[in-house]
Amino acid sequence: MFGTSGIRGPVGEEVTAALALDVGRALGIDCGRVAVGRDPRASGQFLMDALTAGLRESGTDVLDAGLAATPTVARAVGWQDADAGVAVTASHNPAPDNGLKLWQPSGQAFDESQREAIARRVRESESGLVPWDELGERVEVDAGERHLDALRDVDIDGSPSVVVDLGNGAGGLTVDALQALGCEVETLNAQPDGAFPGRPSEPTAENCESLRALVAASDAEVGLAHDGDADRLRAVTDEGDFIPGDVLLALFAREAVADSDVESPRVAAPVDTSLAVDDALAPQASVTHTRVGDVFVAERATESDVVFGGEPSGAWIWPAQTLCPDGPLAAVQLVALAADRPLSERVVEVDTYPIRRESVEVTDKSGVMARVEERVLAEYDDVRTLDGVRVDFDDGWVLVRASGTQPLVRITAEARDGERCGELFAEASAIVETAREE
Structure with missing residues (x-):
């Protein structure tokens, strides 16, 4: 049910009001107060309503931050003395998707054991429903103002000119913070719209062409781009170059x-x-x-x-x-550097090196990865199996890792020399190909 970034998927298929209700009930078993918020996707309101219903009928008070950036919701858990938080968002995923991401009071996302506990309760329909006179309350909170106060602590010299591409998402707080810090701000795609009409939600180099062009044609000192829930930030230099x-x-x-x-x-x-x-x-x-x-x-x-x-x-x-x-x-920190x-x-000043990435389609990810790991451990010395199989060399590294969501095995090789990068990539590709054919 959970990926590493919470629950995500197409609305009406993997993500439904029934699922949100069940998650609310599961979370409400041991939470007295939960902060919630959502990004601007059209499905966000009814999913948050369902989540809230499950929490309240479990006796849990809901602190409703409304339309808010995911980091605002995450920070609000501690600020509001809540036991947990839920952001209704699919982050950088496309408009048909939505999801739920759960947060601890420290601002850290739920860890693996916490996610599994919620998933088990949902599978087993476990809940702690209370009588009618013990239902939780739903209270609106303004977590954005507290978040804005925290961002005002960053020192920015002068009044730098900044272009911010909000991607029609929930990151308007960035504009408010930069203006409060004395910046001159021009915006792109600033109207929240969960259909993301201005550009796709993920702020890749390809999706930020308009931002690059505007920065290059202006006197802006930096261009900033968020995804739909503003937990991500990518940037463009004063010369209009997208920063890797x-x-x-x-x-x-x-x-x-x-x-x-x-x-x-x-x-x-x-x-x-x-x-x-x-x-x-x-x-x-x-x-x-x-x-x-x-x-x-x-x-x-x-x-x-x-x-x-x-x-x-x-x-x-x-x-x-x-x-x-x-x-x-991240936005205000980067503007401070640019200023x-x-x-x-x-x-x-940052040296970059040749890197090659390729995905190979497979029918048995776990089997292929097991065979890759066995061979690599037998043939190489500096091997790590933290996430996939990585081999480190004096002048580079290779990584073979299974995709978490697709029937793919991903191969990455990097070296300080282009020819060496090609050699490492060829070695890793040959190992994967042999494992796929066995």
Whole structure:
């Protein structure tokens, strides 16, 4: 029922009002107060109503943040002294989808054991319904204002010009925060609309062409882009160039390390993160790899020497503030960097390397991966099986990993030299092909 990013899928098929009701009942068994909010998808209101009904009939009070960014909902759990939070969102997924993501008071998403407990209760129709005179209340809360106050703590020099592409999502708080900090802000796709008419929800380079063109043609110092629920942030330099995710991770991480007083700090990032991040941080800090997914990055970020966590897809975590990926926080942090020194200058200081990625269709993911792991462990020395099978070399690495949702095995190879990258990719591809044919 749960993926690493909560419950997601097509509305009316995998995600229904009945499922939201069941999740509310399951969550209400041991929660007295739950914060809820939603992104602007058309299905969001009835799913939140169903979720709320399940909570209230379990005796749980509901703190309704209404239309709100997912990080606002996640932060509200602690601010409102709630036991849990639920964001009704499919994040960067397309308009036909929706979902539910559950949050702890720390701002961290529900971990694997918590997700499984909810899934088991739903499967077994377990609930704790209360009499009519013990029903929970539904109270509207303004969590956005508290989130805005937290963002005002970031110092931005001068009055930089910023273009923000909200992607018709729930990230309007970013505009409010930047204006409160003295920035001149121009917006794209600012009207919340869950059909995402301006561009697809995920802020990829391809989907941010209008943002790139506007920044390049203006005097803007940075362009920012959110997904539908504003937990992700991607960016464009002052010259209109889209910043690769690994490079943006390196920029954020270097600044977090420089601001930290932790001895031997670490940065949490997924196992498929580029060597560019390792090299940008050395020797001041090191990268600690996690499974792919911001949930796993957040779990690692709970360790005291981890000062920053991020995924190149656009999820950025400052654990001293919150354990949820916070797009508006990332936005104001990046504008602060751009105001201090142009992003175009910062980006060229991060070395990047040849990297190849390919997906291979298979009929038996688990069988193929088991055979790949067996052979790799037998033939190579520096092997990790944290998430798939990764082999590290002095000059590069390869990763073979099964897709979490599709019948695919993904192959990634990176090296500091293009020819070597090709060699590593060919080795890994041959191993996968042999495992697929066995």
